[in-house]
Amino acid sequence: SQQGEEDPQALSIQEGENATMNCSYKTSINNLQWYRQNSGRGLVHLILIRSNEREKHSGRLRVTLDTSKKSSSLLITASRAADTASYFCATDLYYNQGGKLIFGQGTELSVKP
Amino acid sequence: GAGVSQSPSNKVTEKGKDVELRCDPISGHTALYWYRQSLGQGLEFLIYFQGNSAPDKSGLPSDRFSAERTGGSVSTLTIQRTQQEDSAVYLCASSFSQGAYFGGYTFGSGTRLTVV
Numbered sequence: 001s002q003q004g005e006e007d008p009q010a011l012s013i014q015e016g017e018n019a020t021m022n023c024s025y026k027t028s029i030n031n032l033q034w035y036r037q038n039s040g041r042g043l044v045h046l047i048l049i050r051s052n053e054r055e056k057h058s059g060r061l062r063v064t065l066d067t068s069k070k071s072s073s074l075l076i077t078a079s080r081a082a083d084t085a086s087y088f089c090a091t092d093l094y095y096n097q098g099g100k101l102i103f104g105q106g107t108e109l110s111v112k113p
Numbered sequence: 114g115a116g117v118s119q120s121p122s123n124k125v126t127e128k129g130k131d132v133e134l135r136c137d138p139i140s141g142h143t144a145l146y147w148y149r150q151s152l153g154q155g156l157e158f159l160i161y162f163q164g165n166s167a168p169d170k171s172g173l174p175s176d177r178f179s180a181e182r183t184g185g186s187v188s189t190l191t192i193q194r195t196q197q198e199d200s201a202v203y204l205c206a207s208s209f210s211q212g213a214y215f216g217g218y219t220f221g222s223g224t225r226l227t228v229v
Binding site: 004033035041042043044045048088090100101102103104105106 | 117146148154155156158161169202204206217218219220221222223
């Protein structure tokens, strides 16, 4: 079964609107990370939130983590057409000391100008 | 180097042939990871190297897949007797540290493998 599951699978919004993506996971984690992927190639690390943190900001990005519900959300405010990409959450599992990340299936975001 | 470098960027091979994919991580990064991504799917973990420790091979899908990392730097992923289901983008990533100080991966641009 998937460690990280994201919803929605696809999201289409207008430029200037906010985009919210959610990620749920099953087992305890050290941290949770969000990545962005353009055109099916390499992923870019966006933000990391540790298990003892509840919220984190980076520019127009806001990430929340609820360890009791085993869920996280990524909010992109004032979206731009250039934000169009696939977004993945990834979990660094608690029992794993090696930093091996388990990725979700991703949310495909389309921002229309 | 400035980033994680993968080569080739694209590879088309005939079914049954062997292929080698190369990854050159960021200098000083102790950990190196291989993932693969089929069209429209998430990332599937393949193998992980950390320093001089034995690699975590738990994600390799069959014994046709192997990887090595020489001198703690460059890694080669080898697929023997390729099958059509091996067609995917193979992504390499490296990171500086692990555990509580883990700061995330830097990915290469991937190798798109097509088996015909």
